[in-house]
Amino acid sequence: xxNRDRGRxxxxxxxxxxxxxxxxxxxxxxxxxxxxxxxxxxxxSQELYPSSERLMNSWLADMLVSMPAxxxxxxxxxxxxxxxxxxxxKVRRIQLNALILGVLVVVLYVAVSPLYxxxx
Numbered sequence: 842x843x844n845r846d847r848g849r850x851x852x853x854x855x856x857x858x859x860x861x862x863x864x865x866x867x868x869x870x871x872x873x874x875x876x877x878x879x880x881x882x883x884x885x886s887q888e889l890y891p892s893s894e895r896l897m898n899s900w901l902a903d904m905l906v907s908m909p910a911x912x913x914x915x916x917x918x919x920x921x922x923x924x925x926x927x928x929x930x931k932v933r934r935i936q937l938n939a940l941i942l943g944v945l946v947v948v949l950y951v952a953v954s955p956l957y958x959x960x961x
Contacts, residue, residue: 854931861938862922868945869918875953876911882956897955905952914948917941 882896890898896906904910921941925934 851931854935858925858931858935858938861935861942862925865918865921865938865942865945868942868949869914872914872945872949872952873911875949875956876906876908879906882906899955902952902955905948906956910952914945917945 879896886893886895886897896903918941921938924937929937
């Protein structure tokens with residue numbers, strides 16, 4: 842990635858962009874950990890809601906804590922990394938990375954909240 846930005850604070854922009862990408866990676870790793878622990882959550886769910894086949898008796902939690910949802914989150918992260926090589930300006934990449942990070946955090950929160958609220 843060549844330094845094509847002639848504006849103010851080019852190194853700070855690069856550092857900010859890399860920090861956002863790192864936070865995206867951490868969020869995807871947390872999501873992967875949650876999906877890989879689905880069987881443990883399902884065991885807890887069966888104790889709390891014995892008559893329900895859904896995770897924590899929630900269709901949303903059941904849908905979001907699944908491998909297809911993980912594949913969508915992984916595809917969003919891969920597209921986020923791929924856009925780094927698309928020739929966009931640093932400010933535009935920072936804005937897109939912040940937006941993608943926000944979306945990933947919201948999806949992670951929506952997936953996690955029924956699990957921990959019901960298990961607590």
